[in-house]
Amino acid sequence: MVQFRLTLALAFILCFAVFATARTCVADQSRLIYIHTDGSIDPPTAPISTVDNITYTLTGDIFNESIVIERNNTVVDGALHTIAGTWSSQGNSGVQVSESSNVTIKDFMIREASIRINPYSSYVTIFENTITDDVYTIGYSLTVTNAQNNTISKNSITDSGAGIFLYNSRGNRIFGNNIIGNGAWGISIGYYSSNNTIYGNNIKNNFSGIALDSSSNNNVVYHNNFANNYSQLGTPFGSANFWDNGFEGNFWSDYTGTDSNQDGIGDTPYTIEANNTDHYPLMGPFQSFNVSAWNLGPSVFAEADVISNISISTLNVYVWLTSPNQYIQSGQPFLALTLAPQYLTAGFCRMTLPNNILNTTNYTALVDLTPTSVKKLASNETYTTLYLTFNGSALDGIMIIPEFPSFIVLPLFMIAASLAVVVCKRRDSAGA
Secondary structure: OHHHHHHHHHHHHHHHHHHHHHHHHOOOOOEEEEEOOOOOEEOOOOOEEEOOOOEEEEOOOEEOEEEEEOOOOEEEEOOOOEEEOOOEOOEOEEEEEOOOEOEEEEOOEEEOOEEEEOOOOEOOEEEOOEEEOOOOOOOEEEEEEOOEOOEEEOOEEEOOOEEEEEEOOEOOEEEOOEEEOOOOEEEEEEOOOOOOEEEOOEEEOOOEEEEEOOOOOOOEEEOOEEEOOOEEEOOOOOOOOEOOOOOOOOEEOOOOOOOOOOOOEOOOOEEEEOOEEEOOOEOOOEEEEEEEOHHHOOOOEEEEEEEEOOOEEEEEEEEOOOOOOOOOOOOOEEEEEEEOOOOOOEEEEEEEEEOOOOOOOOEEEEEOOEEEOEEEEEEOOOEEEEEEEEEOOOOOOEEEEEOOOOOOHHHHHHHHHHHHHHHHHHHHHHHO
């Protein structure tokens, strides 16, 4: 069966290569839309508008046309419009950056096409785009070739031939992407692509999770969820890379280790191959949340990271406004985790929380409004890491309550003390 699946995958890749070559050899049936270095749009009838020659916004869908960005310091906003079917002599790129820097490409819906960062481009940000290809014709959905210091974040790449490909590229960051259900690799780090950082991605249900060329070294891969890929690795690659950040590694759905000390990290390493080991494999998938730091103002956000075998839909800070009870006082801040619908018998949750959210030394944890023990694993000036376990469904969610007073009573105490000093001084003046 395994041999059959491998043969099928190789046949798929070979057929794709032949098909793609045939598609690019036919007459050029698509046109190119340029954003030139002088800021002009060519042709001017293209469904793209700009008022400042900095931000360019799509005003309609694009079919059989490809956007080529030549201008530096530019934002191209797809405004959730679609680019589809862009085969031409330029390949299958829906959007491509040509020898430019400080370019942002965001909010595109791309079908049967790809996004390309072409050679000698740098500081390009590919952000919150959706790329899909139900017929598996485009090969890699997002490619970076001979380019440095680019960021690929929070994109959705599904049902395509393959996901993200780096070729001879360095210093790039790939994080927060959903790369799911692709026919070949989720991420491929190829041909002297080194010193890239890959973290916080969901890489699921692909034929292979990740592959690195033997010439690609010193890449850092951590906090990724490698789940239910037919194989976690594309091929044996022989390079030497880092599979954790020194404290936490990746979640591997086929990891069979235990966690006897209950800290959310596996007791034994996950061996990838001879020179590649995840020393700190995660016992559950990694999730990251932007949480409003209420005490610093509504526009200030901090990142809270969770490692857990439960799926969390929301994590945020609230203030208790109802009547006080034995666990929480009126006006007290608390952290609430809402669980996604799921079947649970037992769960654990490891939370790394910024101290500007809930800054204290002691915490109370409630699961289904019932107290449970919470263990502090680590703490420094910036972050605190907590760990708790529970049985049951946790239908009412999880609450983390800091000791009181932390933010409310202390300022009131300081105000009261200041008023007392003023009153005493006035009495002394009156007595004199």
